[in-house]
Amino acid sequence: MAPSYRGGSDLSDDAMNFPDRQTPTGDEVFFDHVAWMTADMDRASAAFERLGFVLTPYSEHGNRDPETGERQVQGSANRLAMLERGYIELLCAVPGTDTPVSRNIADNLARYEGVHLVACTVSDADADYARLQREGTPLYPMVHLRRDVEAADGSDAEVAFSVVRPEFGAFPEGRMQVLTHHTPDHMWQDRYIARANGLTGLAQVLFCVEDPAASAARLSALTRTAWREDGEDAVIDLTRGRMRFTTEAGLDRIIPGAVAPSLPFVAALGFRSRDVTASRAFFADQGVTMMGRSDGTDGGFAIGAQDGLGCYLMIGD
Secondary structure (H helix, E strand, O other): OOOEEOOOOOOOOOOOOOOOOOOOOOOOOEEEEEEEEOOOHHHHHHHHHHOOOOEOOOEEEEEEOOOOOOEEEEEEEEEEEEOOEOEEEEEEEOOOOOOHHHHHHHHHHHHOOEEEEEEEEOOOHHHHHHHHHHOOOOEOOOEEEEEEEEOOOOOEEEEEEEEEOEOOOOOOOOEEEEEEEOOHHHHOOHHHEOOOOOEEEEEEEEEEOOOHHHHHHHHHHHHOOOEEEEOOEEEEEOOEOEEEEEOHHHHHHHOOOOOOOOOOEEEEEEEEEOOHHHHHHHHHHOOOOEEEEOOOOOOEEEEOOOOOOOOEEEEEO
């Protein structure tokens, strides 16, 4: 019998908040992106290109010194796979660097290769930084990240973010971030948005943890969004997207046979597709292993962790 999955939840508009906008306004909190940590950027890039993603060029991170304006090396580099809503990131340490960031990547890779970073976007990261400071969340200083990119017209440009970074270990669930995008037009260039696989948006993250309620309460405070119980799971419904928390038994219920390499574990991501049947056909042509829903419906499918570089990918409409 072919492997199957139950599905974490319906990804459709009537079941999940998913406004058709790239960046939030006012008090909104959007599920923005996740980062796969890898020790081999070339291998990770090949895996995601096989999945139909168009990757941005390799780029090293730098933080702008608020007094001198100089770029400071962070010790990490990335390639991005853009979606119509949200994006995914491939993240590695810059060879030869020894910084807190590069050491954190190494520590996470010692646990497993896969998704270790989950980020939400807000309209005013500075305000969230001040709030979290008042609430006693351990934070690193606010950073204003910059990366050099080529603009859509071929000119030199810079993408800019303001990022709230809780201290490593402050949230056992992973490396959590809250950020504001200052240059969305340079980020979401049409030439880098995935089309072939039909995936249009990053909709859900599934955490496998020891205590779903405790994890949800921690990230509820971070995202200033209430959490709720959903059977044996806990859920945070953001203004766009969802965080779901389950146990090892719950993970096996949602994706039979799935095993967490260690806890906590970012086990699966939910993606929206403009046409589930077309997406399934694309991945079949690529030789990707897929699981149909165990309830026999045609409402979606999942890609196994081997093809997903350590993370299950749940596809729905």
